[in-house]
Amino acid sequence: MTDIDPEKFEDKYVHYFNELQKAYKNAFNRLNDQYDSELIHAIDQQVLNESEPFYEGDGEFRVELPENPTDRVQGILVDDEKLSETLDIYVEEIETELRRVFGFEE
Numbered sequence: 001m002t003d004i005d006p007e008k009f010e011d012k013y014v015h016y017f018n019e020l021q022k023a024y025k026n027a028f029n030r031l032n033d034q035y036d037s038e039l040i041h042a043i044d045q046q047v048l049n050e051s052e053p054f055y056e057g058d059g060e061f062r063v064e065l066p067e068n069p070t071d072r073v074q075g076i077l078v079d080d081e082k083l084s085e086t087l088d089i090y091v092e093e094i095e096t097e098l099r100r101v102f103g104f105e106e
Contacts, residue, residue, distance in 0.1 A: 065087075
């Protein structure tokens, strides 16, 4: 568990890089075991590589995705509905992991 300072989170990659990396990695590992690993890898490399986590306060986090995230996924055959659904699940998992890493959830 890491105490979070909302002001330091503004410069999150300097102050909380390891924690952010751990949260994203934990989410990836969990979903990679439960879902189509090819799709999880594509989302990770083509969408989430440009995502931005934000601390909203009161233990809540939000992950902002780049514009048109589903259009970024290339090289894999997947229908739009499954892609959108899996991306939503992945983002929720990252937000959950951020809460865990920063000690807001067990």
